Amino acid sequence: MDNNSTTDGQRKATANRDSNAKTKMRLDEKITSVAFGRSTKIDSDKNAPRIRICVLGFTAVGKTAVVVRYLTNRFIGEYCSGKDLLYKKTIKIDGFPSQIEIADTSNKSVNRVDLSSVLISVLRLNSITTTNKQAHVFVQMSILADLSFPSVHVSWADACIIVYSIESSASFEAAATMLEKIQSIKMPFYHPVLLLANQKDLEHLRQVRVEDGQALALQNNCHFAELSAAEDLDGVELTMTALFRDVRTLKSQRTAVRQKKPSLMHVTKLFSSLIGRSSSSSSFNETDTEKPKLKSSSTASSLHTGDECEIKVNTPTEKEVKSNKGIKKRPSFSL
Numbered sequence: 559m560d561n562n563s564t565t566d567g568q569r570k571a572t573a574n575r576d577s578n579a580k581t582k583m584r585l586d587e588k589i590t591s592v593a594f595g596r597s598t599k600i601d602s603d604k605n606a607p608r609i610r611i612c613v614l615g616f617t618a619v620g621k622t623a624v625v626v627r628y629l630t631n632r633f634i635g636e637y638c639s640g641k642d643l644l645y646k647k648t649i650k651i652d653g654f655p656s657q658i659e660i661a662d663t664s665n666k667s668v669n670r671v672d673l674s675s676v677l678i679s680v681l682r683l684n685s686i687t688t689t690n691k692q693a694h695v696f697v698q699m700s701i702l703a704d705l706s707f708p709s710v711h712v713s714w715a716d717a718c719i720i721v722y723s724i725e726s727s728a729s730f731e732a733a734a735t736m737l738e739k740i741q742s743i744k745m746p747f748y749h750p751v752l753l754l755a756n757q758k759d760l761e762h763l764r765q766v767r768v769e770d771g772q773a774l775a776l777q778n779n780c781h782f783a784e785l786s787a788a789e790d791l792d793g794v795e796l797t798m799t800a801l802f803r804d805v806r807t808l809k810s811q812r813t814a815v816r817q818k819k820p821s822l823m824h825v826t827k828l829f830s831s832l833i834g835r836s837s838s839s840s841s842f843n844e845t846d847t848e849k850p851k852l853k854s855s856s857t858a859s860s861l862h863t864g865d866e867c868e869i870k871v872n873t874p875t876e877k878e879v880k881s882n883k884g885i886k887k888r889p890s891f892s893l
């Protein structure tokens with residue numbers, strides 16, 4: 559009995575030490591990791607563009623292993639998972655700093671719906687005939703499967719990395735479904751996705767051919783790489799950097815387009831000046847050369863106050879009219 563409790567105590571102490579070591583590993587090299595959704599100060603260049611990545615995939619395919627490998631250059635073997643984590647680091651891409659934020663999602667996350675408990679309540683609620691019950695459960699299951707999908711993380715991200723393992727065809731099928739869901743969330747915009755086949759070192763256990771991965775990536779217009787987080791440090795580095803570069807280029811292109819887009823103010827001004835010009839040209843053909851100015855003034859004021867100010871400078875106010883200020887006086891003749 560005593561022996562057992564001592565062993566338990568020792569096991570707990572070892573587990574604590576291990577988890578502390580893992581946390582330490584995550585926090586060095588200026589990497590911050592927090593629960594997804596919490597805000598932290600980033601110890602970095604605030605002007606550097608931000609790149610947000612969401613890593614998702616089937617259970618135990620090496621999502622955390624890939625992220626930690628990229629951020630720390632290390633492969634540890636066992637990772638404390640079970641919750642969604644957000645890693646932050648400032649890196650240089652082609653010599654320019656970028657703030658990288660990587661959301662590492664976990665299928666065991668307590669933040670998302672606890673599938674088993676919801677499923678049990680669904681089954682309890684079903685007091686109908688067996689056939690109907692089966693159909694019902696099937697529908698509920700598909701809804702629940704959707705609830706487990708990290709839609710919030712995907713919407714938040716600029717790009718996604720879907721990880722599967724070459725030794726698990728189930729993880730490959732899950733990756734295909736996730737790809738579809740991402741496209742449906744991000745439509746109609748192009749959203750960079752990296753389809754990452756991990757655990758390449760387990761060649762003898764391979765279930766997914768490299769051609770199948772390539773074909774799926776091609777069908778969905780996304781990046782593809784097959785590597786091993788355990789053995790291929792350069793591969794992880796190059797693949798991730800290529801994705802970040804793609805995101806950065808895309809973001810700067812979108813910003814440029816947004817800046818070029820005429821603002822509402824611009825459009826209104828343009829419109830009012832066009833209306834002003836057209837009305838003035840039509841009235842210009844009439845008789846009085848002074849009239850267009852007055853007409854354009856009234857049209858502009860109803861459309862845009864900015865133009866009104868400009869034009870009013872030349873238009874005498876009621877007060878000015880009364881005091882005869884601002885009106886060209888006719889030369890007076892005295893007999």
Ligand SMILES: Nc1nc2c(ncn2[C@@H]2O[C@H](COP(=O)(O)OP(=O)(O)OP(=O)(O)O)[C@@H](O)[C@H]2O)c(=O)[nH]1
Pocket residue numbers: 615616617618619620621622623624634635636637639640663664665666756757758759760785786787788789
């Ligand atoms: N052989 C080999 N094992 C790997 C590789 N990448 C990860 N693993 C192992 O796969 C297991 C799962 O790795 P994790 O990184 O925790 O996987 P995960 O997808 O984050 O897991 P969940 O968040 O629990 O879904 C661990 O035991 C890792 O050591 C790899 O490239 N090769």
